[in-house]
Amino acid sequence: MPTLNFEQETNQIYRKHAIIGLWLGIIFVPFGNLLDRFVYPDLANLILFVRVICALCFLLMLFLFKTSWGKSHVRFLSISWAMLPAWAICWMIYRSEGFASSYWAGLMLVLAAVCILLPYTLKEAIVHSLLFLGSYIVAGLLHHFKYATSIDASHLVIAFFFLGLNSAIYCTSCYFRHAARLREFNLRDEVGQKNQALTESYEKLLAMDKVKSEFIANISHEFRTPLTLIISPAERLLQKNDALPPKVYETLRMIIDNGLRLLKLVNDLLESIRLDQEDVAQLSLRPIRLSSFLKGIVNSVSHLALPNNLKLKVEQGRDGIFVNADPHQMEKVFLNLLMNAIKFTEKGGTITVCWHMGQGEVLIDIQDTGIGIPESEQAKIFDRFYQIDGSATRRFQGVGIGLALVKEIVEKHNGTLSLHSEVDKGSRFTVALPLLGQKPENFLSHIEELGANEMGATFQSAERFLVPSKLTSNDHNALIGRGNYTLLIVDDENTMQHFLVELLAEKYTIIQAEDGETALALALEKNLTWFF
């Protein structure tokens, strides 16, 4: 919408308010004849005639306002609207009793209506008031000369007192209203300009953000190929050589684990960009048999539960349930929820996957006996990049997009994701998905069918990769190697610790810590003297 300057905006108000005034005039000017019949019964018919003419002129003005001429003469028409009834009243004063007529009160009424409705400046209000007073004087004098009547000073004083006072009040009010309107207009103008500047900056930021996202997406893509070409051959070496020396085996394992970890990070990064690009996240729906699909996913991560001795189980619900979903996206949903459950459940805990029927939907629970989520955090964890413990020293790895992604995918499937959790007791994430009415002819049972090629398999391994948990108090107490000197290695990355230990254990006796506080305590306890 083009912005108007103050003059144009004022003209719009003139036009709009004059049209309201014209309608009021069309109704009330003829209606005033009731008064004439009481005050001047002899002249009532004649006055009615004048009133009707006046109302017809109002109608004509309404029409003129719609024409292009009217649109370019808004002020003239508006002021004519104000003067027309005033002159009609002056004519009545002239024809009735001149200065002795009490119809000057009608002039006050019209002046009030005009000054309230029209956005007059002080100058316009003064000119208008003077025109009213002048017309009154002319009407009174004309009557005096035409009908040779005397002039009673008391009539004049009363009429002038009230008309003058009334004019002064309305002129003052016009002055303040005009000043306030001008101030408001300038403020609005300033806000509008700032708004526009903000919108332009926002658009620039959006464009830059898009370029940045595209750049990150391209780079991430480029990372994936060489990474796959590092991980896959290393995995093949490991699989094809049973009798590898332990050191070689360990080193290959480290290459593969860190490659997978990097690949997972790259995939997470790509995923977070995909969240921004709605058009990319199109679903490719297929009927899925829920029971076998879920079991397949749980099986594929069962090895992750072993190090912490977690019980990972599927509680068989009703079989023969089908949902229409994108298998890749659904795999992400359940993998994320399961991996979180594994990450956030302490040694010996239990993770259960079960499902049951709701109204027209199936409810799938991923339940753990882990650390739980405080109530104050429960709404926030679905925000992108939010982690309850976001510190650099947090126990668990991750970038905080998992649950945001899960929620987005589930909602794209017209489903819902809900959470019930208690601190130190555990969490239950429930995915509700619409049911597929009838048993489909072709359906998918296992996600494995999708990752058939080597690249796909490597991606799947990366998706299922969990960074090993951090050191325990047993690790702190362990002395590794048999050197003459004792070294204390401090690093919050378990794998880096491991690598450094491997490197230095032949020459030194090694103690490990993952943060400064533990390191200091261990150094004092073991009486270490040099610090670097």
Ligand code: ADP
């Ligand atoms: P990430 O796991 O990469 O940090 P998520 O979006 O998957 O990111 O999770 C966000 C946060 O929600 C996690 O950092 C964690 O604090 C909390 N969380 C998620 N799942 C669980 C769970 N099963 N038990 C306890 N906390 C959880």
